[in-house]
Amino acid sequence: MWRVFRRDYLSLLALAIILLIAIACAFAPQLTRYPEQGEGLPNLGERLQAPSKAHILGTDELGRDLLARILYGGRASLSLGILVVLIAALIGTPLGMVAGYYGGWIGQLIMRLTDLFLSFPALLLAIAISAALGPSFTNAMIAIALTWWPQYTRLVRAQAVSVRESAFVEAARTIGVHSITIILRHILPNIISVVIIQATMDMGAAVLMGSALSFIGLGIQPPKADWGNMLTSARIYFSEAPWFAMYPGMVLLIVALCFNLLGDGLRDIVDPQSRRQG
Amino acid sequence: MHRSEYFIRRLTLAFLVVLGVTILTFVIARLVPSNPARLWLGPRATPEQIEITTTELGLDKPLYQQYLIYLKQVMRGDFGISLKSRQPIINDVRVFLPATLELVLFSMAIAALVGIPLGVISSIHRNHIIDHIIRFFAVFNASTPVFWLALILQLLLVERLHLFPLGGRVSQDVSLFIPIQSITGFYLIDAPLTGNWQAFKDALVHLILPGLVLASGSIGIAIRLTRATLIEVLEQKYITMAWAFGLNPRLIYYRLALKNAIVPTLIVLGLSFVWSITGALLVEVIFQWPGLGNYLTRAVLNFDFPVIVSVTLVVSIFYVIVNLILDLIQMLIDPRIAVE
Numbered sequence: 019m020w021r022v023f024r025r026d027y028l029s030l031l032a033l034a035i036i037l038l039i040a041i042a043c044a045f046a047p048q049l050t051r052y053p054e055q056g057e058g059l060p061n062l063g064e065r066l067q068a069p070s071k072a073h074i075l076g077t078d079e080l081g082r083d084l085l086a087r088i089l090y091g092g093r094a095s096l097s098l099g100i101l102v103v104l105i106a107a108l109i110g111t112p113l114g115m116v117a118g119y120y121g122g123w124i125g126q127l128i129m130r131l132t133d134l135f136l137s138f139p140a141l142l143l144a145i146a147i148s149a150a151l152g153p154s155f156t157n158a159m160i161a162i163a164l165t166w167w168p169q170y171t172r173l174v175r176a177q178a179v180s181v182r183e184s185a186f187v188e189a190a191r192t193i194g195v196h197s198i199t200i201i202l203r204h205i206l207p208n209i210i211s212v213v214i215i216q217a218t219m220d221m222g223a224a225v226l227m228g229s230a231l232s233f234i235g236l237g238i239q240p241p242k243a244d245w246g247n248m249l250t251s252a253r254i255y256f257s258e259a260p261w262f263a264m265y266p267g268m269v270l271l272i273v274a275l276c277f278n279l280l281g282d283g284l285r286d287i288v289d290p291q292s293r294r295q296g
Numbered sequence: 297m298h299r300s301e302y303f304i305r306r307l308t309l310a311f312l313v314v315l316g317v318t319i320l321t322f323v324i325a326r327l328v329p330s331n332p333a334r335l336w337l338g339p340r341a342t343p344e345q346i347e348i349t350t351t352e353l354g355l356d357k358p359l360y361q362q363y364l365i366y367l368k369q370v371m372r373g374d375f376g377i378s379l380k381s382r383q384p385i386i387n388d389v390r391v392f393l394p395a396t397l398e399l400v401l402f403s404m405a406i407a408a409l410v411g412i413p414l415g416v417i418s419s420i421h422r423n424h425i426i427d428h429i430i431r432f433f434a435v436f437n438a439s440t441p442v443f444w445l446a447l448i449l450q451l452l453l454v455e456r457l458h459l460f461p462l463g464g465r466v467s468q469d470v471s472l473f474i475p476i477q478s479i480t481g482f483y484l485i486d487a488p489l490t491g492n493w494q495a496f497k498d499a500l501v502h503l504i505l506p507g508l509v510l511a512s513g514s515i516g517i518a519i520r521l522t523r524a525t526l527i528e529v530l531e532q533k534y535i536t537m538a539w540a541f542g543l544n545p546r547l548i549y550y551r552l553a554l555k556n557a558i559v560p561t562l563i564v565l566g567l568s569f570v571w572s573i574t575g576a577l578l579v580e581v582i583f584q585w586p587g588l589g590n591y592l593t594r595a596v597l598n599f600d601f602p603v604i605v606s607v608t609l610v611v612s613i614f615y616v617i618v619n620l621i622l623d624l625i626q627m628l629i630d631p632r633i634a635v636e
Contacts, residue, residue, distance in 0.1 A: 134316040137619075138612045141574040146321070146608040149596060150328040150335070226441055230578055233443055234593045249444060253582065256447055257455050267444030274439035282435070 029283025032276035039273060043092035056086035058241025066259040076261040079251055087243045088266055094244035096273070098159055098237075099225035103217045105163035110170025111213055115201050117171065118178025129175065132168040140165040141227060148236045155238040158231050162224065173216055177209040219281025222274035229270055245270045302627060310620040317612045322366045325605040326355070335601040338379040375606035380598045385606045388591060393610065394481025395465060396580065396587035400572040402484075402503050403510035407568050410511070411518025412561060418519060419526035420549055430519060437516030442575045446509045446582040453505060460505040463584035470498045506583040510575050514568030521567070525560035529553045559630045566622045573611060 047053040055061055061081035069076040075084035113132075117125040135143070140162075148161035181187060182205070190200050225245075231237050232246025240247060245266045252263035329335045333349045341349075350356055354365040369375070375385040418430040453459045461467055465483060466476065476495045479486045484503070487496035529535065530553055538548045580589030588607055595603035 130316075134313065134320060137313045137317060137616055138320070138608070139570055139574045139615055141577065142608050142611055143320075145577075145592065145596065146324050146604055147328065149599075149601060149604045150324050153596075222439060226439075229441060230443065233578065234581065234596050236596060249441075249447065253447060256451055260451055263444070263447050263451070267441055267448070270441045270444065271439055274441070275436060278435050278439050 026283060026287065029280045032279040032283070035272065036276045036280065039092060039269065040096055043089050043096060046086070046089035046093065050083065050086040050089055052083040052086040055082035056090035056243075058082070058243065060241075066255060066262065068259075069261055075265050076259065078248070078262055079255055079259075084262065084265055087248060088245070088269055091243035091245050091248055091266065092269065094155060094238045094242065095225055095229055095232075095246070095270070098155065098162075098228040098244070099221050101159050102162045102166060102224040102228065103220050105159070106166035106220075107170050107213055107217050109163070110167035111174050111209075113167070114171040114174025115178050115205055115209070118175040119182055119197065119201055119205060121179075125175075128171065132171045135165065135168040136172075138165070141230060144227065144231055145234070145236060148231060153236045153239060155242075155244075158228060158237045161236075162227055162231065166220070166224065169220070170213060170216065173212060174209055177212055178205050181205050181208045215281060215284045218277065218284055222277030222281070225277070226270065226274050299627065299631065303624065306620065306623055306627075310616055313616050314613055317609065317616065318367055318370055319363065321605055321609045321612070322363050324608070325601075326353070326362060326366065329601075335599075336376065338599065338601075370609065375609070376602035378595070378603050379600045380594070380603075385603055388603075389588070389606065389610055391481070392586060392588045392591045393614075395585060396573070396576050396589060398482045398484060399503065399506055399510065399580070399585060399587060400569065400576050402507040403572050403576075404514060404565060404568050406507055406511035407514035407518050407572075408561075408565065411515040411568075412522050412564070414515070415519045415522025416526060416549065416554065418523045419530065422527060431523070434516040434519040437512050437519075440512060442509060442513055443578040443582055445512060446506070446579050449505060449509055450582060461502050463502075463506075463582070465502055465586055466495060466498050467502070470495045506579050506585055509583075510572055510579045513571050513575055517567050517571060518564045521560060521564045522557065525557045526553055529556045532556075559626050562622050562626050562629075566619055569618050570615065573615065 042049060046056055050056055052061075059082070061077070061083075064073070064077050064081040066079060067073055067077040067081070069084075073083045073085070075088070078084055078087060113128050117128040143165045144158075144161040147164055148157045151157035151161065187200060187204050190204055191197075195203075228237060229244065229246030229249070232244050233250050235247070235250065237246055238244045240251075248266040249263060252259070252266065256263045325336075326332045333346045333353065333355055334341060336353065337345055337349055354362045357365075373386045375389070377383065378385050378388060381388065414430050414433075418427045421427045450462070454462050470476070474492055474495050476483050476487050476492055476499070477490045479489055483499040484496065487493070487499060535548060535553060538552055543552075576585075576587065577589035577592055579585070580587045581593045584590065588611065592604060592607045594600070595607070
């Protein structure tokens with residue numbers, strides 16, 4: 019019991035940190051003294067300055083306050099992560115329910131399509147799609163979501179198959195409830211918690227993948243920042259201005275770590291099986 | 297199901313997946329862009345060139361004919377011309393693929409050597425402090441942006457401590473005075489084969505840091521999977537019986553339990569291959585490793601679309617083949633898989 023409580027404590031801490039960072043990013047214009055620099059306005063007089071009182075985390079290659087850049091960049095990185103997972107779940111869940119509930123040729127078709135998408139290394143597929151669409155924030159988001167939905171389809175299908183066999187679904191079917199109603203009323207509520215846990219666990223990875231895409235130039239375009247493209251520019255100056263590479267990556271690491279811890283904790287609470295094993 | 301039957305089914309499946317991969321890359325190359333010919337030729341193409349390419353790629357023909365043309369080209373190894381180097385892409389890929397594979401395989405070896413023992417230790421000391429530390433280490437590894445880790449280690453170990461070379465596969469002296477003759481394309485194999493031990497040492501030193509960085513993510517995967525499987529194995533009856541007989545714990549863990557965890561270990565290798573090949577795309581950029589990742593990233597910067605699509609296709613096909621091989625090895629070790 020104590021151990022469970024302690025693990026919850028850890029995930030609560032993770033949640034608090036995520037919320038703190040998210041709120042800080044949301045209120046970036048109010049929090050920083052240099053909102054226009056956060057948006058991308060150069061300030062060439064103060065290039066690559068080490069952390070000081072005026073610029074707590076130092077400045078970047080165009081003299082912009084690094085903290086402001088990180089906060090504004092976080093708006094892009096975090097919203098990308100959240101939107102990717104949301105879109106992926108919204109595509110994957112209905113497909114998974116249909117495949118699981120109906121089965122048959124339509125289920126086969128959906129699952130083979132899922133297999134196909136999963137036979138690509140995800141980042142690579144995302145790179146190819148966003149290169150075809152052209153580099154931008156929206157296209158990066160679409161590209162990553164397109165590589166991400168099959169995981170939800172697989173997960174949801176497995177769940178839906180087991181729920182389909184349960185007595186209450188059988189009962190609903192016998193009294194002639196329409197199958198769409200069954201899916202929405204009986205299947206969906208039984209699988210939604212699994213989807214939410216998976217989504218939480220995925221968010222860190224989605225933020226990481228978004229920044230990886232942006233790092234190689236396929237994400238949000240300068241002068242706008244996100245944590246990935248900040249590292250692209252930091253790379254060139256990293257021996258003269260190590261803080262420039264240090265901080266954006268550190269925030270990225272903290273966010274991904276917290277999402278992973280939170281996801282682990284949620285899974286333990288909902289699925290006692292995994293708690294017993296871990 | 298008989299073994300040979302499983303073998304054939306798995307082979308057919310892999311073939312179908314490869315076919316599917318070509319369909320999907322075809323869609324990305326020809327259907328997603330609004331003007332595929334322009335993307336294929338780059339921004340400086342003249343209207344005449346675009347017209348020629350349109351006929352060449354069959355863009356004016358029905359979709360299924362376009363796909364057949366594409367498939368024929370791919371099977372001939374004709375991936376088009378790089379917009380930047382003006383070279384056939386296949387030539388570039390031939391040079392860069394071994395470099396990437398060498399890096400990936402090296403990092404997988406590190407990941408297995410570090411991750412699997414840690415997973416074993418973690419499962420033996422389940423829920424004790426050692427276990428918690430190792431598990432946190434695993435989550436930490438999975439959460440670290442690999443390109444950032446590469447940058448930081450480069451700063452610390454190369455710029456400040458001068459422990460490793462900055463990047464590349466060999467130093468300039470070696471490539472100028474004692475170049476490694478290319479036989480397989482793997483420097484660590486080619487150098488000893490030609491008796492070029494000095495170059496071998498140099499290549500190895502260049503491999504260590506990128507290999508370590510790349511391994512960090514797979515180590516996390518290896519720890520988690522090994523731990524989960526061993527915990528499952530340790531709960532089985534034959535292990536309980538071994539305890540009841542009073543067998544030596546070391547014998548139980550390392551001989552009886554680990555033997556049954558070999559198949560999952562192969563799965564670990566498969567998963568870490570996926571992870572490493574995508575990670576390599578990013579790590580290569582930072583260490584200027586002359587592999588596919590570097591090639592791909594430069595292609596992204598130059599809008600060299602044919603290269604992007606081709607690298608995606610080649611790596612994905614490679615990925616399917618690796619998975620196939622791992623599946624077949626698994627079946628040889630554990631015949632139960634063929635029955636399922």
